[in-house]
Amino acid sequence: MMGAAGENSGLIVRGLTTTFDTPRGQAIAAADVDFDVAPGEVVGLVGESGSGKSVTLRSIMRLIREPGHVSGRVEWHGRDLVAMPAEELRKVRGGEIAMIFQEPMTALNPVLPVGVQIEENLVAHTTLNARDRKARALELMNIVGIPAAERRLQEYPHQFSGGMRQRAMIAIALACSPKLLLADEPTTALDVTIQDQILKLLLDLRDRLSMSVVLVTHDLGVVAATCDRMAVMYAGRIVETGTVTDVFNTPHHPYTRGLLGSVPRSGASRTVLQSIEGTPPSLTNLPEGCAFHPRCTFATDLCRKERPPLETVGALGRAVACFHHSQVAAAEAIL
Numbered sequence: 001m002m003g004a005a006g007e008n009s010g011l012i013v014r015g016l017t018t019t020f021d022t023p024r025g026q027a028i029a030a031a032d033v034d035f036d037v038a039p040g041e042v043v044g045l046v047g048e049s050g051s052g053k054s055v056t057l058r059s060i061m062r063l064i065r066e067p068g069h070v071s072g073r074v075e076w077h078g079r080d081l082v083a084m085p086a087e088e089l090r091k092v093r094g095g096e097i098a099m100i101f102q103e104p105m106t107a108l109n110p111v112l113p114v115g116v117q118i119e120e121n122l123v124a125h126t127t128l129n130a131r132d133r134k135a136r137a138l139e140l141m142n143i144v145g146i147p148a149a150e151r152r153l154q155e156y157p158h159q160f161s162g163g164m165r166q167r168a169m170i171a172i173a174l175a176c177s178p179k180l181l182l183a184d185e186p187t188t189a190l191d192v193t194i195q196d197q198i199l200k201l202l203l204d205l206r207d208r209l210s211m212s213v214v215l216v217t218h219d220l221g222v223v224a225a226t227c228d229r230m231a232v233m234y235a236g237r238i239v240e241t242g243t244v245t246d247v248f249n250t251p252h253h254p255y256t257r258g259l260l261g262s263v264p265r266s267g268a269s270r271t272v273l274q275s276i277e278g279t280p281p282s283l284t285n286l287p288e289g290c291a292f293h294p295r296c297t298f299a300t301d302l303c304r305k306e307r308p309p310l311e312t313v314g315a316l317g318r319a320v321a322c323f324h325h326s327q328v329a330a331a332e333a334i335l
């Protein structure tokens with residue numbers, strides 16, 4: 001999993017930990033998260049609701065506010081985003097690194113027309129003149145499938161439907177041709193045709209610009225179709241990671257196995273994460289040992305006492321946090 005450090009190493013996340021002080025105690029929303037994204041690589045981040053996917057992306061972009069606290073290292077082309085001065089970070093954010101938010105309305109400015117928001121981004125991060133910026137804005141509207149682009153650019157976010165807002169946000173995010181895109185459920189609100197178009201667009205940008213992508217999604221079909229590697233999160237931790245092929249073929253963590261349980265091995269490509277029996281743990285009151293043990297059919301006394309570390313298994317970049325991973329990997333496929 002360790003990438004070579006240096007200029008062209010893309011994104012290297014090490015020990016990223018995000019906590020929130022809540023009335024019920026400290027919630028550890030992301031715990032010791034390690035992963036790499038090489039230039040041109042698409043990494044899928046999956047896990048059930050509340051597992052820390054959005055918090056991880058926001059922490060990378062340094063968008064966690066009080067009462068949140070972030071520690072660890074987020075290296076982007078050799079520079080640490082966690083420690084970088086705010087001024088420098090502003091240049092990186094929205095330019096080299098862009099984010100598509102899960103909630104479009106939190107990202108769009110309600111008092112500015114969509115065109116102005118694209119424009120602002122282009123002014124901040126490119127040297128395009130006014131005419132070229134206008135042309136670029138129109139081009140982006142077309143790319144993300146917003147009809148009547150000329151008129152739409154004058155309109156405010158509240159005049160857009162949910163799906164159109166999502167597209168507008170994607171247009172803003174892609175305006176400066178980022179080198180790294182953090183995409184949090186970018187296509188969830190969209191119908192299948194547009195979803196396919198947008199995913200195709202992301203892959204195209206990956207090919208043309210070596211853009212790296214971290215893609216958060218609930219749709220394992222999307223992971224299978226678009227991602228090179230994937231990481232599975234549970235209760236704020238990465239519990240399994242590897243190439244999409246390896247993880248789908250032989251899940252080593254019981255939680256991953258549960259998620260994949262309902263995915264047909266071939267045929268239907270759209271499958272939403274299966275829900276697993278039991279409920280996710282409270283982040284302010286995690287179980288001892290492995291956080292998954294109360295829901296796990298493989299759990300033993302060891303799992304109830306000690307937390308399994310994320311350890312490399314087999315190929316480089318293949319890691320799992322489970323004491324019984326060999327047994328899980330060897331277990332018969334669930335039908």
Ligand SMILES: Nc1ncnc2c1ncn2[C@@H]1O[C@H](COP(=O)(O)OP(=O)(O)OP(=O)(O)O)[C@@H](O)[C@H]1O
Pocket residue numbers: 020022027029047048049050051052053054055056066067068102283
């Ligand atoms: N500002 C905050 N204060 C307190 N807790 C927070 C805050 N922001 C997030 N959390 C907690 O962090 C945990 C992880 O949240 P996160 O939004 O990352 O989940 P997620 O994996 O993105 O889920 P979903 O699939 O529903 O989007 C949640 O339990 C959430 O309540």
Ligand SMILES: [Mg+2]
Pocket residue numbers: 053054055102184
């Ligand atoms: Mg989320």
